[in-house]
Amino acid sequence: MSDFIALLPLLLLTLGSLALTLVVAFYRQHRLTLLATVFPLLLCLEMIPIAATVTPHQVSPLLIIDQYALFYTGLILAAALAVALLGYGYLQGLGDQPEEFYMLLLLATLGATVLAASNHFISLFLGLEILSVSLFALLAYPRHFRPSLEAGVKYLILSGASSAMLLFGIALIYAEMGTLEFGHLSTLLNRGEISSNVFFLAGLVFIISGLSFKLSWVPFHLWTPDVYQGAPAPVTAFLTTVSKGAVFALLLRFFIQVEGDNHHLLTVILSLIAWLSILVGNLLALLQNNIKRILAYSSIAHLGYLLVALLASGSLGMEAVMFYWVVYFIMNLGAFGVVTVLSSPAQEKQNLEDYQGLFWHRPALAGMFTFTLLSLAGIPLTAGFIGKFYIFTASVEAALWPLLFTLIIGSTLGLFYYLRIIIALYRLPTAEIERVYPSTLPLTSSLMLALLALLLVWWGVYPEPLMQFIQTVAMTLL
Amino acid sequence: MISIPIEHGLYLAAALFLLGLMGVLVRRNLIFMLMSLEIMLNATGLAFIVAGARWGEAEGQIFFMLILTLAAAEAAIGLALILLIYRHFGTLDADRISEMRG
Amino acid sequence: MKTVLASLFNILGILGTLLTLTALLIWIERRLLGFWQDRYGPNRVGPFGILQVVADVIKLFTKEDWIPPFADKGVFILAPTVVVITALLAFAVIPITPDIGIIDLNIGLLFFLAMSSLAVYSVVLGGWASNNKYSLMGSLRAAAQMLSYEVFMGLSLMGVVMLAGSFNLREIVAAQQGLWFCIPQFLGLVVFLIAGIAEAHRLPFDLPEAENELVAGFHTEYSGMKFGLFFVGEYLAILLISAMIVTLFFGGWRGPWLPPLVWFFIKLSFFAFFFILLRAALPRPRYDQLMAYGWKLMLPLTLLNLVVTGAVVLTIEGT
Amino acid sequence: MSLMQSTEFWPFVLYAGIVLALVAGILGLSYILGQRHGEKATGEPFESGIVPVDFARLRFSAKFYLVAVLFVIFDMEAVFIFAWAVAFRETGWIGYGGALTFIAILVVALIYEWRVGALDWQPQERKRQTSRQL
């Protein structure tokens, strides 16, 4: 019985996506579809506290429902909710069949939640692939537009290759260790005799490479800008938050279980990746003129920051990771949310010129965007600052000086391109811009953006409650 | 039954995997890239079968079935996408459909 | 323990019998059709025209071995062989009597399914390699039809597998000691029967080669013995499906008084004749009806069959 | 009644070899025995006597792709049911529940495809009546 209680969010999400499928099959209507998407998501969010009463709970060897998993589940569900609400207006511009988008969205969310709760390679694989396969379709969803198709097929092939790498790594580890359970793996590792084995290490490297791809860490980042640019804006929002968040949650759990900080090779590789991601992400972002590409590179850099927090390990590192994820979700949903509400599938507003003088037309929207960008840059009064502060603190505690130094350089470089966007927002508008903005925003999108902005401020000024909460969650993981 | 050392199986899988990887990296035709992808996935499937055989557990085979499913799903979506791409771009050359630059 | 000699005898016997039966079946079909349609059928060559088939074979062998210059030669030659080879190989797992049978695979059923899946290639490759519009259309139709019906052909047999608890055809026959599976798995039988006809693209499901729209469908460009192989393959498929039905649903060789081999042949003949009767009696459906029939009726029925079978078995056995 | 418990593999290999040889023999024989012609229209594709237009590589309906994709997906699903079917006595009611869920999901997908029209092959399919207000 407690199995069921623990699984409630996941089960309801599954049921919800089935129900949504039927709804779409019988009453094809956009607004109704949105409702049928939002309702199960809200319901699942409601279930999280109930599921939390039985944590930690291992459901079969595959899934573990603990506070950590529920934390990410909540985050993912909320992000999916935001994407659905933000995407509503965007999809109205699609012309035909916007409904399946929501089905795929729910499925991808389901995959992400499975990933967050998985404690076993099989559930890892299942979650990851439910997520990825849904994403392929989501990315190419506006199927009459060439950029989407290009993005979809690029992601499909590269993501497929990375999945194969991940799988090969798992196979190697399985061949060597004879188990697919993280927990069992760690007990085997604690005996200490196998960890230097070539197959095992190769497997580990393969796994890290595969996951790095999904997290678009350098040097596995090459797909990122193109896919971000070509994908429909709400999907980009989803990709950058939910997909990466879930994979990272999994990686962190895996890292803790195999006690990654004891594997020198692993930490060296990850440090190198973090170092490269921060620098390359920030440097390449400087060269872009396309907002989605800028945000793509910025997300590479931010994932690098998160990796620094992961490497800092310890309870503070874990807290920093979780806090930063919350902030990262809000910031990126906000940023891509703005892009989403201004765009339609036929006309993605993504060039810097499209945003020139936005402030003088839509001050609230531009203000919100500014705020989000400042948060991405880590300026005080925004939650992004607290997040960065957390990471700084964690890396000071762990004495990761070179990485810390890289963080500073990265943050400074980051300013250049965030400020470029902000400047564009406040420039005097060019004449033709006025007519290309949508006349009104859908209520759902406006409310969602306002909420995101509010959260950024609230947690930027008074983060204590969130910190307390995250601390209790992090305690259960370690 | 004849028993084959586990390493041989893994080496074979690794060779296949590399073959597929090279295909993905080198080929420029989307169909071939997709096929190379399937080769990679099947190579991992083989690796799982070998590994499962070593431990005498069904997990390897279960994983193989799951991988097959993934391969099928990926092929399904991949082919649909390729079809659309052919319709819109008139080519399957990966370099020529790559229009985004930055 | 059987001796090597017995095995050899088995192999050659089965192969020879199969080929003979195929030839016989062709003759029987023409005679039966003639009978039902109130005409004679072949009656000149040999007694009752029984040597007609031999004459046909000789004719086919001496026809021009034509490979169209516009065809993909390798594939063009390969395609007709596939259908014959897969059908013949599939027979290897069928237990004809307790003593006769080529191999006792514990995944016998899966092997059969695999072979019947491969048969699709024959049609697709043949049609594609011919480089002819009729051929291509026919082969596409055939592929779509066979694929559609293949989905639930496998599933329809899972009821049998659940009852027997094995993929091994001998064990399945053994499990039918008390009760032939045609009773508890009647639905499965019906579905499998229909799927089998579609797989063999026999009338009334011969849309891929529908003469009046597609000339001869995927084998429009084939002639001589390559056409002969397609032709033989079709009759082998009839025999194969009949044999599978007998094995899976009608207790294989089981039966009172008569020896197992005789029982097996009686049952086999019954179904072979049944297929011929179907050809004579039924009209050809429209293509969209055919596809809809498969996906919208047969597949749900199959799934229902599985669910019910599972529930019933678990309830009865009380596990 | 004794079961033939031969798990030996060689008879099958032999059988397969004979089958291959047989088929090759038939083709070879027909190649040797066959006649040769070289007339004017021998090298033309058969199109009921009409001179062919265009190549045979025509673009055909996407339905065919669709059915292939559906097949791939459903056939993979079938594999899982196969696995359950052979082991369903061991897994008992729990396994049954799992399979039931699996089949239910399958059915939902099927219903969806049905409603969406993926299973319809009528050439002039009447348009779906569902409203699609934007």
Place this chain on the structure above:
Amino acid sequence: MILIWLLVILIVGGVGAWVAERQHPLWSRIIALLALGINFLLVAALWLSQANPFAIAGQGAWLVELDWPWIAHFGIRFHLALDGLSLLLVLLACFLGLMAVVASWTEIQYRVGFFHFNLLWVLTGVIGVFMALDLFLFFFFWEVMLVPMYFLIAIWGHERRLPAAFKFFIFTHSSGLMLLVAILVLVWTHYQHTGVLTFDYFDLLGASLDPNTAFWIALGFFIAFTVKLPAVPLHSWLPDAHTQASTGGSVILAGVLLKTGAYGLLRFVVPLFPATAFDYSPVIMLLGVIGILYGAVLAFAQQDVKRLIAYSSISHMGFVLLGVFAWNPVALQGAVMQMLAHGISVAALFMVAGALQERLHTRDMGRMGGLWSKAPRLAAISLFFAVAALGLPGLANFMGEFLVLLGTYQVSIAFTAAAALGLILSVVYALIMVQKTLHGEAEEQRRFADFSTGDMAAMGAMIFILFWLGLYPQPVFDMAHPALEGLQQWVMEPPRQN
């Protein structure tokens, strides 16, 4: 509670000014004036409410304090307090804020509400910096200043405003990150020694650090503050930012923002790391002297009047650096006085420059000239502030520079001499400015408006203050004294005499 009100009034005022623009731009200006005025009066009242406002000594350094829990997880508290030093600087900030509003009255005609919003929020950050006693909170306000200031430059600045704003932001933010890391290392070292996780100023004052760590932490603090100050190698953002900002922006930037750097040095660098500070004080004082001379020489070479003033700022802030690291009562008083005097005079100079630019549409001194004939009031006031800037005895600037030199003399004669040379140079550039703008032939014969009464009132207030500080500085000394004394008690060893 008064401390939180100081912040809240500005924050709310800022939002109010932005919103009020919809009614009429005038409302924005009035709201900004009101908010700053109320703040100014509140602080002034606080000063006057002391038992003996002009003889404050002996009461303990801290006048008001506010200590709320904030982020308990990191031991961060919302800790504000005001001592004499802070009070003077807050007062200065509010006053110059008022001046900036006045200076923008006619100049800013574009997005007036948003301008005042940014103005008030910069001042919020500045005042917060002056009051914060929690290092995290300090950093928080330190960074809060940046964004609105950035907007002030980037939106309402002159022709090359974007690069200038960029440069400003990058310099200050990246140095700010070093500050953050330094703070964190300090806090963490303290945590490892004592097991107490706190960002509180007082707790950290006594932190025991090994010299090596202390050096690196101190360096982080030092760089952040000297960028703002600015000291010579890190000054290159300043001329651009000052030149390109609008008048109001320049007033805030030069008059107030630079003081936060000096304040940081005074409040944090030396007391937290006395040993390190004094080990390196000769080097730092050398930097100060270089700044004085370098600023003066470059000011001398400018054609652009605002650029000239900007370089003169570098020169003047060099005195502050010198005074702080001389670290004796006289020098410290001098530094404080120099901060106030420079704040007022440079603000006034920028206002004059702004007025000139508004009228002549150029900042090129080569194209000015003959102001005496055209706008006598403007010219007179320009002359006054130019003279004030060059340190005419009797005015505040002289008092500040003189005290700094006096204090430095006790430490190093060589530095004193060199700094005094800077004074002479300042005479040269100030007179050149006067010469080029006021005298000579007017290029255009078209007359233009002289200072209005409102302008004159503002200018008059500043003139008054400069006179007051120059002639009767005792109240300021009294005010600052306990605070400086309090700071000095943390210094273990006196600066080396050489």
